[in-house]
Amino acid sequence: MSEEPELAVGADAFTDRGAGLEVAVVGAGAVGATAAYDLAREGADVTLYERGRVAAGASGRAAGVCYDAYADPLDAEIAGEAIERFCALSGEDTFPFVECPYLWLAREGDDRRADAIREGVARMQEEGVVAFELDADALADRFPAVRTDDVAVAAVAGAAGYTDPATYTACLAAAATGAGATLETETPVSVRTDPPRVVPEDGPAHEVDAVLVAAGARTKRLLAEAGLEIAMKPYRVQALVADGDLPEPMCYDASAGFYVRPHPDGVLAGDGTEEREADPDEYDRDANPGFPDDLRERIEHRFPDLELDVDRAWAGLCTATPDRDPLVGRLEDGLYVATGFQGHGFMRAPAIGNRLAAQILGDDGIDAFDPTRFAGDESFEIREGMTLEDD
Numbered sequence: 001m002s003e004e005p006e007l008a009v010g011a012d013a014f015t016d017r018g019a020g021l022e023v024a025v026v027g028a029g030a031v032g033a034t035a036a037y038d039l040a041r042e043g044a045d046v047t048l049y050e051r052g053r054v055a056a057g058a059s060g061r062a063a064g065v066c067y068d069a070y071a072d073p074l075d076a077e078i079a080g081e082a083i084e085r086f087c088a089l090s091g092e093d094t095f096p097f098v099e100c101p102y103l104w105l106a107r108e109g110d111d112r113r114a115d116a117i118r119e120g121v122a123r124m125q126e127e128g129v130v131a132f133e134l135d136a137d138a139l140a141d142r143f144p145a146v147r148t149d150d151v152a153v154a155a156v157a158g159a160a161g162y163t164d165p166a167t168y169t170a171c172l173a174a175a176a177t178g179a180g181a182t183l184e185t186e187t188p189v190s191v192r193t194d195p196p197r198v199v200p201e202d203g204p205a206h207e208v209d210a211v212l213v214a215a216g217a218r219t220k221r222l223l224a225e226a227g228l229e230i231a232m233k234p235y236r237v238q239a240l241v242a243d244g245d246l247p248e249p250m251c252y253d254a255s256a257g258f259y260v261r262p263h264p265d266g267v268l269a270g271d272g273t274e275e276r277e278a279d280p281d282e283y284d285r286d287a288n289p290g291f292p293d294d295l296r297e298r299i300e301h302r303f304p305d306l307e308l309d310v311d312r313a314w315a316g317l318c319t320a321t322p323d324r325d326p327l328v329g330r331l332e333d334g335l336y337v338a339t340g341f342q343g344h345g346f347m348r349a350p351a352i353g354n355r356l357a358a359q360i361l362g363d364d365g366i367d368a369f370d371p372t373r374f375a376g377d378e379s380f381e382i383r384e385g386m387t388l389e390d391d
């Protein structure tokens with residue numbers, strides 16, 4: 001890990017609150033790495049197990065779009081905490097966080113989504129989230145790059161930005177080791193309960209006070225092997241990077257179902273959601289053949305001056321739950337879980353990891369995300385995370 005950036009931890013205090021507590025964290029994605037760091041800096045004896053390299057899962061494939069524009073007060077609070085922490089921890093020696101307005105819009109004729117945007121912004125404003133509605137004229141003034149003649153309503157959120165998710169995750173994993181955690185990469189483990197322990201493929205069981213399973217799309221399978229069911233389904237999404245000049249904004253075109261943000265190589269955009277359960281061991285990591293051209297056309301419709309040259313495209317897995325809220329917290333004594341983020345896990349990781357660490361150390365968990373609110377055997381349809389209804 002000596003080549004990883006050292007996190008300048010000036011913003012975070014070190015304590016001995018967790019002294020004497022031994023914790024195994026399974027999965028060095030954004031959530032596991034953050035929780036490991038926060039546990040280690042509270043004095044817990046932490047081992048972070050990762051089956052591949054750091055950020056080998058969704059966190060290494062994510063777009064890094066971050067905002068606090070949630071209509072639900074709890075979601076907004078958590079996303080706001082996360083943005084604050086991205087800003088506080090980012091820097092030249094850690095990871096970039098580029099503040100950038102987040103715009104979302106619906107087209108003329110798409111009344112359902114236009115109404116959802118208007119209602120969502122009204123609720124955000126009631127909760128103190130900085131978001132406001134723009135009509136087509138105001139939109140054209142504020143963001144001249146955006147095509148506005150077919151826009152029914154748009155909204156913009158100020159507390160937003162983007163980062164490189166793999167760099168954030170590597171940085172937090174390095175910070176965890178800097179705070180005393182042990183990082184075991186290339187070490188797939190299974191999980192056992194009563195007593196809580198992890199079992200590396202090639203090694204003896206590691207018995208601990210608490211296990212946190214933050215294994216992304218593999219979380220359900222891992223827990224099932226330990227005899228525990230959770231209500232989660234992985235699903236496949238796609239993204240691409242293309243050459244092109246887009247300084248701002250980040251944009252989600254709800255009617256066309258895609259998002260786009262500036263990227264050091266041009267733009268990064270995503271969509272291509274498949275609303276069916278994917279196998280985390282077998283899924284196709286390459287984008288579908290038609291995906292880049294199809295998405296490029298939709299982006300160029302919204303940003304007519306962009307001439308995109310697609311450089312690379314890929315697929316990754318997100319995780320769905322019946323109510324589209326994540327499963328975060330205590331499953332049973334000594335066993336904690338974090339999954340089901342519906343495509344919004346990266347932007348919430350700095351806050352979710354922090355809150356999970358606090359819960360493992362004895363604080364209350366997040367009631368609305370309590371993983372035991374489902375029996376685990378519910379049948380449910382996957383609905384992708386960015387849809388506006390119910391937001």
Ligand SMILES: Cc1cc2nc3c(=O)[nH]c(=O)nc-3n(C[C@H](O)[C@H](O)[C@H](O)COP(=O)(O)OP(=O)(O)OC[C@H]3O[C@@H](n4cnc5c(N)ncnc54)[C@H](O)[C@@H]3O)c2cc1C
Nearest residue numbers: 027029030031051057058059063065189216316345346347
């Ligand atoms: C294309 C794409 C774009 C996205 N864009 C965004 C975005 O813009 N904003 C946003 O907020 N979210 C986005 N997401 C979602 C986001 O990537 C996830 O919600 C988030 O990264 C989840 O982080 P995690 O730490 O929970 O899981 P992961 O990053 O999947 O980490 C889990 C880790 O566990 C490891 N693991 C699994 N099994 C084991 C085992 N048995 N033993 C040891 N280790 C194991 C895996 O290798 C992996 O590294 C996107 C996802 C994709 C695929």
